[in-house]
Amino acid sequence: MADSRVLVPLSDSSTVRATVAHAVERVLAESTVADPGTVRFVYVHPEEAAVSAYDGDVGDEEGVSRAEALLNRAEVWVEEDAGEEIDAVSVETAQVGDDEYLFSPGDVAQVIARDAVSTDIDRVILDPEYTPGVGGPFLRPFTSELETMLAIPVEEAPVTRSTIRGPLIDRFTPTRAGVLFGLSFLFYQVLGGSIYWFDIVTGAMSATVVTVALSRVSLTRTPDLQSPVRLLRAVIFVPYLLAEIVKSNLLVAAVILHPRLPIDPRLTRIRPAVHGSMPVTTLANSITLTPGTLTVRVHGRTMIVHTLVEDAREGLFDGGLERAVRFLFYGRRAMRIESLRDRGETEILQSPESEPETAMTDGGEPDDPDSPDEPAADAADEGGDSS
Structure with a gap:
């Protein structure tokens, strides 16, 4: 050697x-x-x-x-x-x-x-x-x-570093200033609750002050053509998310009102095909907003999700919310993707009521030996992105 x-x-x-x-x-x-x-x-x-x-x-x-x-x-x-x-x-x-x-x-x-x-x-x-x-x-x-x-x-390595000092403020651009002015003016009117000439004038004055003071430090990058396109996608995404919330509310309410209370609480692990902090955060919060599912932990693009009933778990594995978030951030073509279940990116972990001495997986999460027929994530992947 x-x-x-x-x-x-x-x-x-x-x-x-x-x-x-x-x-x-x-x-x-x-x-x-x-x-x-x-x-x-x-x-x-x-x-x-x-x-x-x-x-x-x-x-x-x-x-x-x-x-x-x-x-x-x-x-x-x-x-x-x-x-x-x-x-x-x-x-x-x-x-x-x-x-x-x-x-x-x-x-x-x-x-x-x-x-x-x-x-x-x-x-x-x-x-x-x-x-x-x-x-x-x-x-x-x-x-x-x-x-x-x-x-x-x-x-x-004991080598000399080059000193790189980035500017504290970015350059002024009309696009950045215009977007900030519009957002500030709209926010002022929403807070005001009414639109009169006095509100319009004071709103414009306030938006001008905000734009002059913060236009060079408030936005991380200059808005481009994707910004309004993504805003239009959000107009479609938000009603879809609200519909999923209502549907999940009805599902959970039916289970609660059922005489036998047929709940099946389980921890699950999924690896959705979203990348970047904003898409991952949006999907995790969307899952939490729908009753019956709760995002417990996020590590990279691996999520630990608690599901209350089997129907909520099946809906999660079908990947409807995943495709909706992909549409919001990547466009319509990004929705052409198999479900989490079909891709083998799901795993049912130990039920909260299981015995505490049950074996643990390599990722540090409890493993359910009573669910051998459930699809499991690839072992190599879990080794590289354990939660």
Whole structure:
């Protein structure tokens, strides 16, 4: 076995070149030609690759080519840095996380930790500006997550960081100002409860003040053509959600009024095909708003949902709310998707009334041994995105 096996997660940053050089230096210091060390470079795919593959598209070809290009450059850099000692170091490359939805630093750390354990890595070296594409730079929480998952050293490469200071305020655009003015004016009129000339004048004055003061800091991005389109979709989505709430109310009321009270409380795990914080939050809240179902926990795109009766559970597995949220955020074509049940993205967990000593699943949630016929999520997926 080699004296040194170092894992280096790669991202296209300003310090990645210096990080590779440091990793090669560490390996060469602990290895010889007779017993060479290894530098293993891994590229964690950002969320767009997993989403594209999940939705049945051809794939994120741009992301794949970007990963291959970076990994190939790393191999060339190793040859440059090792020089005449190249025989004392070997290189391994891998692309990981392309079949999972990575939502947080913990998800990324979990993917890298699994790879480190499976390949017998004895040290992880991190780029100070490591950004795999899930949110912004998050090295500190990411490092903390890795250190709790691994029993091997996790260190940051001692390289000089480039100082990046983003502006506290964004540039002024007429579109952003107009949208903020319209929203502020509408909100003022709704609070006023009546429309008279005095309300219109004071509303316009208040909206002007808000626009001047906050137009450069209030919106994270300038509204585009998708904003009004999504607003029109919401006009369809909201009545659908209200209808589902009414239908679920009637269902739960019928069960409560039934003499035998035929409830069947169960915890379930689902993995809906939604991505991004806003779509995931919308679906989780929509499930909670419909009586009979309650979103207990959300981790990435995996949700733990409590269902009170079997009909509510079957409706959840049919994926009506999932398709409605996909329509709201991704358009009509996104509704052409199989149900959660047909995709095998459902799992019935232990009933709350079951014995507490019942076995637990790998994801930390109770497992129901009395439900062997229920569809279970793929074991590999659950290992990558446990709740």
